[in-house]
Amino acid sequence: MSTHRIECSVNGEGCSVEHVPARRLLSDFLRDDLTLTGTKRGCETGICGACSVLVDGEVVKSCLMLAVQVQGREVRTVEGLAQGEQLHPLQESFMKCGGLQCGYCTPGFLMTSCAMLKHNPCPNADEVRHGLNGNLCRCTGYTQIVESILEAAEKMRETEHHGN
Numbered sequence: 001m002s003t004h005r006i007e008c009s010v011n012g013e014g015c016s017v018e019h020v021p022a023r024r025l026l027s028d029f030l031r032d033d034l035t036l037t038g039t040k041r042g043c044e045t046g047i048c049g050a051c052s053v054l055v056d057g058e059v060v061k062s063c064l065m066l067a068v069q070v071q072g073r074e075v076r077t078v079e080g081l082a083q084g085e086q087l088h089p090l091q092e093s094f095m096k097c098g099g100l101q102c103g104y105c106t107p108g109f110l111m112t113s114c115a116m117l118k119h120n121p122c123p124n125a126d127e128v129r130h131g132l133n134g135n136l137c138r139c140t141g142y143t144q145i146v147e148s149i150l151e152a153a154e155k156m157r158e159t160e161h162h163g164n
């Protein structure tokens with residue numbers, strides 16, 4: 001099988017990996033080549049959303065994308081959410097509101113909601129639920145996840161407001 005050198009940006013850092021097989025999945029590239037194991041492998045068929053990451057700011061399921069497709073692009077994973085010791089507002093609100101239990105689905109929910117709030121910084125509960133339709137959670141029953149996202153959205157708007 002042919003192999004490729006992949007050069008891209010991951011969580012703001014340039015990265016270059018040689019000999020990546022043409023058929024390597026982005027999820028495997030992130031986890032196995034870059035040891036960014038925050039991105040989870042679940043169904044590997046595009047259903048559960050555990051593998052969700054951002055590519056050029058848009059949420060993608062990394063089990064449905066090939067690593068070669070991120071050549072020259074910007075990838076953001078859950079490891080890139082916190083700023084040093086400072087958790088992202090979504091991470092804080094998921095902890096505070098009980099938006100996670102086992103946590104397996106959480107990286108995917110965080111990345112999906114990150115993209116969601118970028119497109120719609122002031123969603124209502126229905127819009128949040130709709131935005132989460134590609135992510136499955138077996139533990140929480142979703143209510144606290146929706147609450148977490150609404151609370152984070154409010155915090156982010158406040159910060160934005162005070163920053164202006």
Ligand code: FES
Pocket residue numbers: 040041042043044045046047048049050051052061062063064
């Ligand atoms: S592992 Fe990618 S959608 Fe489930």
Ligand code: FES
Pocket residue numbers: 099100101102103104105106136137138139140
């Ligand atoms: S917290 Fe366990 S699957 Fe969502």
